[in-house]
Amino acid sequence: MKYEEAKDKFISTWGVLGSSWGINKAMAQIHALLWISPEALSMEDIMEELQISRGNTSMNVRQLIDWGIVYKETKAGDRKEYFASEKNVQELARQVAKERSKREIKPVIRILKEVSSIKEDEESEKTKELIKQTKALYELTNSMDKMLDKVVNQEKNWMTKVLMKFIS
Amino acid sequence: MKYEEAKDKFISTWGVLGSSWGINKAMAQIHALLWISPEALSMEDIMEELQISRGNTSMNVRQLIDWGIVYKETKAGDRKEYFASEKNVQELARQVAKERSKREIKPVIRILKEVSSIKEDEESEKTKELIKQTKALYELTNSMDKMLDKVVNQEKNWMTKVLMKFIS
């Protein structure tokens, strides 16, 4: 496999993976492109490489910056903005874990807690089951989120160490 | 909060969570409904509760069965099929981990491995970076997948134990 082929395959695969985990394809592909690019790329560069519009590029680059996995760079004597990916894989995982926990898991935990602690005068079968099952889900989700928090607050290489322990 | 309100809140929240992780809303909501239901429900019951069509119900119930987290049940002297959720939270996590690993992670790992092991005569900066970065991603994804495999092959309560160790 040649460089160009490998690059295209990686970018496209990353886009597909993103989609199946609820991440916009363009966002995932821009990330992939920057991830393997030795230097920062301009808006034009990204548009050109991925064949997407200026607006699309602008919005998705901003989202990546919001997620904390892409940075703006400037070049002396150049008015364009350039974008570079966070290159450390631990830090990438850390940021993604952090954002997904904050945006999606924590709100669900709040609801699960709320729903699993209803009190009804007449304790019907249905109510008991609701409480029991949502409580179980609350506990699982909570444990997984605490694990994500650990990843988020990791010191460098923490995750590798733990994962190693995990899989050994 | 009353039972009905709690139920609706749970079902709707589970649907939203599903969507943001790439799982069809109807599928997530049917799962939520069965998860908290003390008895198995018929197609009609599900259609009625969630206000969705017969076709939609049929397809998504089948998917849940494919995922191994919903079972068919029959009642003596009744021609309808009834559907019941796997009720054990560990087993639910186990099955979801298994399916997502198989369907989404493992194929990506294969591509990452392939892409990260290209060889080019002329080793340009770009090629080096591609290899380095996709290799790092390969290793991370692989570790996470091995972790999922552990969850998948867990004995009962294995996960709880490990998660406890993790978060303590």
Added chain:
DNA sequence: TTAAACTTTCAATAATTATTGAAAGTTTAA
């Protein structure tokens, strides 16, 4: 067997989500 009671399939359509591109906004060099 047959016909009633169910489930599944799938083309049409609706709903949602992503993308475009032009206009508006911003920044900076001169």
Added chain:
DNA sequence: TTAAACTTTCAATAATTATTGAAAGTTTAA
């Protein structure tokens, strides 16, 4: 200041994904 070089916004549109519902298929009781 101004105007060129950029970026962002957002309404319109395209693409994708989910849903419907009627027709076809299947199962079972009689």
